[in-house]
Amino acid sequence: MKWLKGMFLLFASNILIMVTLSLTVPLLINFILPMFGIDLRGSVDLSSLVWALVLGFGGAFISLAFSKQMARAMLDCQQITQPRSQAEHVIYGSVQEIAQRLGITMPEVWIYDSPDPNAFATGPSKNNSMVAVSTGLLQNLKEDEVKAVLAHEMGHVYNGDMFATTVLAGLMNTFVYYISMWVRRFFAERDQAALGFGLSIVLQIVVSILASVVINWFSRHREYGADAFSAKVYGKDSMISALRAIDRWVTRSQVEYSTQDALATMKISGNSSGFMHIFATHPPIEQRIAALEQL
Template structure:
């Protein structure tokens, strides 16, 4: 059902793009906008992972610098039948995480120090499984496609003043129609793009629960992350709001309702769906994390990729 809904939303955005081209009454403006937008988004497609990781000052870690986190992702990747992605840690107190990369062979997952310090190992496993689900579902590709079409729609709307005219026979509203198109078309494209993003989050929640085998781990993590995001400001996310849809929880605000302009579903709705999965019998069959920090010897927290303590306390898991 989620794939069908995503396909319908993509078709709606494509139809909107074609409709604007028809309203403008000519192919010149449409083709120029399409070529420029496609070029911009093709560049973004091949370089978006590096760009996003750089925006958020992510540091790559490996089995030596963050053995617990790296090995957890490796085991979850095997569960999901995925190639091992690159693993990054972001020195940021806000609990959050995201996945990026154009395909499973060129993917990365990133978690903030705030997330690693706040969550238990089981909850971190649920979050990492969610991010791997995005990779397995090719959500980065889907969102790149929507970004390309949305970008083309916005550029067409901006070119409307140059390529549209009051005597355009395809636009019965004339100049007023051009003005309306400039305002309404980008807004409509953004709404469809956000709706696709929300749909993919629900799908990733479900698949993530299947990958780790315990829906309650992810449900508990979402509750903690949502509370942390509401309390802790994320300057990097505020400076780069276009990346907000990539995070497991919107890093910009504590959005509390599934409205048209939300990039993420309501957190409680997501938790409710995961609880239904647990009640249906999914659980106790998947990934098992290593013993918690309290029952294992903590390695040094110094060196590249380590997770520094927050507020004077040590991390809840031996992440680095």
């Protein structure tokens, strides 16, 4: 029943957003903007906008609704329901303790097989989520460091970061789809449908890349919030120690296996340099440590 309730709330939110935009956009185009000398009447196709909203938000929210199932399908993982080892007791107990303290439903707790020290949280809502840790995290971090990382992931759950990111992704997807549809319609009206189709594909790729920059920037911003949450739960020293342990593993793996084989660590370390930093989902570790030290 909880799963059905979560699905209902997600689709209700999706519909509410689409209805709100469908009402506000015509008001903006037909009345508000002309008052300021901006006349877009006739240049905006509302039917295309509605379809773009359906495709943009629909895809994003469906992905969120099934995010737990997709994560489990992509990983070699097993759920902890009855802890059998000290490590499992630490993981399960920490998540349970934080969930009880926050007054939210206990997330599913999973361990997956991967050498890189990593963890993630996903799920449609804070009362319908999962937290997973890698075997590499357990092998390379101390107990207090593992607990700090778990608190970081629970921060994502409690702050609703998955839902917020989904809404942002839906907005970006809507923009991408609408631009693509508008270009196709523009050239089709001039009997250049083939050219319009080709340009729309190119624009869709380019705008999607630009949209990912915005989404990744938001993701990096939310990492600082999750770090701060961990600091409140277990103290900032534990989270700083965990980040330094991860950074040591990243450095060691880059030396031993080459930078290319260590790219998996970028999802947690964010140590990409130069221009590529704007595509990172996590800030550089040194910046996260500096932010924690200032708390």
